[in-house]
Amino acid sequence: MVVNLSIQKTINNYMLNIVLFGPPGAGKGTQSAKLVDTFQLVHLSTGDIFRYNIKNETELGKLAKTYIDKGELVPDEVTISMLEKEVEQIKEAKGFIFDGFPRTVNQANALDAFLKNRNAEISMMLALDVDEDELVKRLLIRGKDSGRADDSDESIIRNRIKVYNEQTAIAAEYYNQQGKYHGINGIGSIDEIFNRLSAIIVESTR
Numbered sequence: 001m002v003v004n005l006s007i008q009k010t011i012n013n014y015m016l017n018i019v020l021f022g023p024p025g026a027g028k029g030t031q032s033a034k035l036v037d038t039f040q041l042v043h044l045s046t047g048d049i050f051r052y053n054i055k056n057e058t059e060l061g062k063l064a065k066t067y068i069d070k071g072e073l074v075p076d077e078v079t080i081s082m083l084e085k086e087v088e089q090i091k092e093a094k095g096f097i098f099d100g101f102p103r104t105v106n107q108a109n110a111l112d113a114f115l116k117n118r119n120a121e122i123s124m125m126l127a128l129d130v131d132e133d134e135l136v137k138r139l140l141i142r143g144k145d146s147g148r149a150d151d152s153d154e155s156i157i158r159n160r161i162k163v164y165n166e167q168t169a170i171a172a173e174y175y176n177q178q179g180k181y182h183g184i185n186g187i188g189s190i191d192e193i194f195n196r197l198s199a200i201i202v203e204s205t206r
């Protein structure tokens with residue numbers, strides 16, 4: 001109950017722009033869905049936008065597919081301009097949850113720049129921490145019914161985690177230097193992890 005009142009206060013008084021961070025399979029999409037409901041935010045998942053474009057066979061989708069199928073990152077300039085267009089389309093928002101973006105320091109810089117255009121900034125990075133064996137296990141299970149080719153092949157999954165470790169993990173340092181980084185244990189039930197995330201959001205906006 002106390003937590004619910006705090007959440008209400010948070011929603012009413014703050015603009016929240018959250019980077020939900022973590023390796024593939026950490027639970028970013030699952031937790032985003034719950035957080036957007038509770039905190040009335042707009043969910044922007046770069047991976048979902050790519051998959052929408054792939055399904056609709058757009059030029060962007062065809063290009064992105066060549067990288068996604070290998071578990072590689074789509075080049076920064078492509079991803080950044082795509083996300084910028086999405087953000088620009090949304091005029092009114094209590095804030096955003098960025099899921100799967102930024103995945104490089106370049107992308108983090110670009111995100112700051114286009115939030116600045118709307119007199120906004122990232123409030124915090126929430127980083128879900130899950131070990132590699134658990135990630136692989138979760139993704140292989142998800143791959144059974146998600147229809148995602150990149151979730152069905154263990155070598156692609158391992159490459160995505162490798163790419164995360166080599167190119168993405170350092171983006172956390174970018175936010176750490178700004179005092180915005182919060183690491184969260186990403187092992188547990190969906191509700192347990194959601195409560196950990198909510199507590200940090202409420203606490204840091206108090």
Ligand code: C5P
Nearest residue numbers: 046047067068071072073074100101103
């Ligand atoms: O975030 P998600 O795991 O859904 O992303 C799926 C794939 O989309 C990634 O493995 C990567 O190939 C691509 N992607 C990217 N750059 C991003 C987000 C996703 O290249 N910022």
Ligand code: MG
Nearest residue numbers: 028029047100
């Ligand atoms: Mg996801």
